[in-house]
Amino acid sequence: MSPRRNEPRAGRSDRRPEPRDVEKAFGHQRIESAPDGDWIVRSVAGAGSGKTYRCPGCAQEIRPGVPHVVAWPADTEQAAWSGGSGLEDRRHWHTPCWNARSRRR
Ligand SMILES: [Zn+2]
Numbered sequence: 001m002s003p004r005r006n007e008p009r010a011g012r013s014d015r016r017p018e019p020r021d022v023e024k025a026f027g028h029q030r031i032e033s034a035p036d037g038d039w040i041v042r043s044v045a046g047a048g049s050g051k052t053y054r055c056p057g058c059a060q061e062i063r064p065g066v067p068h069v070v071a072w073p074a075d076t077e078q079a080a081w082s083g084g085s086g087l088e089d090r091r092h093w094h095t096p097c098w099n100a101r102s103r104r105r
Helices: 019-025 074-081 095-104
Strands: 029-034 037-044 068-073 091-094
Touching (some): 068 074
Antiparallel strands (some): 029 037, 037 068
């Protein structure tokens, strides 16, 4: 009978990344200034989650596999990493809809 040993890696996961680490982790994102504040905009290739999103620009669905952008207020990023629920504020947009939004003003 051999006793099971616990994995030694427990207890290390509560270290939160610094904002600079986050910047590195999300390589394809940029910050855009808009009349309603700074937005972090990230291009999504389309593969991945398999979820269908609703574009706030045209109220149409963004189907899985369609390249689009994810945008959220820049100050939300900090809130998210400090334990808030800021990631809920992320919005998925069709790329043309997002571009039209920035040009509208
Ligand atoms: Zn749209």
